[in-house]
Amino acid sequence: MRPPKKRTIGRNEQKPLRKGNKFHNSKPTAKKTTTEREDIRLNKYIADAGVCSRREADKLIADGEITVNGKVETNMGTRVTREDVIKYKGAVLKREKYVYILINKPKDYITTMSDDKDRKTVLDLIEGACKERVYPVGRLDRNTTGLLLMTNDGELTKRLTHPSHHVTKIYVAELDKPVSQDHLDQLMKGFELEDGFTKFDSAEYDPKTRSKNIILVKIHSGKNRIVRRSFEHLGYDVKKLDRIQFGTLKKGALTRGKWRLLNRKEIGFLKMTK
Structure with a gap:
């Protein structure tokens, strides 16, 4: 029996060198300088500064609204470092480490x-979550539960x-008595409250429970206690109120009293808010 023929390595092949449990390419790689490691695309720098x-x-x-080191920069592929001076409308932009925390707020927290x-x-719910001082985006009253975003990104908060x-x-609103279809229609048509006209984008019986005491409402108004006041205007008392979605953020598996950091995709979608 002839012994098996040994495979030879071709001219264009490299044999990896084994070191411990890892493989290392025999070709040395050039070390990156500090500047090379820290440079980023100009558009990311601007976004990290909270502009948009x-x-x-x-x-x-x-x-042509951005200058780099005193010169107008129109090349979107430009890369910059922290040493560069980037300005927008004459103001120097500084990259900050922005933190975005989503809380599922329990009752009795203000x-x-x-x-x-x-x-x-x-x-108190996010004690130790980050070193940065973050602020709530909007508000939920003491008795309302659900999603609340906290961040130090002032530009996004304003948006x-x-x-x-x-x-x-x-x-999801739980009422003291069944809500009539006429009143659901009124919520969507709108009416005047003490601080002006308001209406819901949608109001329907909760499809999960099919109870007429539990209403799923969608609204874009940011007025204080607007959901509670709207139901009170029609003669109902809101027993429970839970926010299950804020913008593109959904509750998912986030349990009551817990928090999590947003991922890049979620942050990106929020920044696309028009």
Whole structure:
């Protein structure tokens, strides 16, 4: 029996060198300099400064609204470092480490940074989550549960809370008595409250329970206690109110009293809010 023929390595092949349990390419790799490691695309720098999303930053660059080291930069592929001076409308942009925390708020926590009555605040729920000081985006009253976003990204906060941007919020409301279809229609047609006209984007019986006491409502208004006040206007008392969606953020598996950091995709979608 002839012994098996040994395979030879061709001219264009490299045999990996084994070291411990890892393989290392025999060809040395050039070390990156500190600048090379830290440089990023200009649009990301602008987005990290909280001005806008990366897509919107591309438009600012193309429109000649961004300067780098005193010169207008219109090349969207430009890369910059922390040593470069980037300006928008004459103001220097500084990259910050932004933190985005989503909380499933329990009842009896207030949406303030501190309380002179020593009540529990939403900051108690995220103690130790980050070193940065974060603030609530909008508010949930003490008895309302559900999703609350907290961040130090001021630009995004303004965008998500400004009435012109129509950020959708979805709530599950449990009422003290069955709600008539006529009243659901009124909620969607709208009516005047003490602070002006309001209406719901949608109001329907909860498809999960089919109970006429439990209503699924969608609204984009950011007025204080707007869901509770709207039902009270029609003669109902809201027993429970839970926010299950804020913009593109959904509760998912986030349990009551817990928090999690947003991922890049979620942050990107929020920054695309018009």
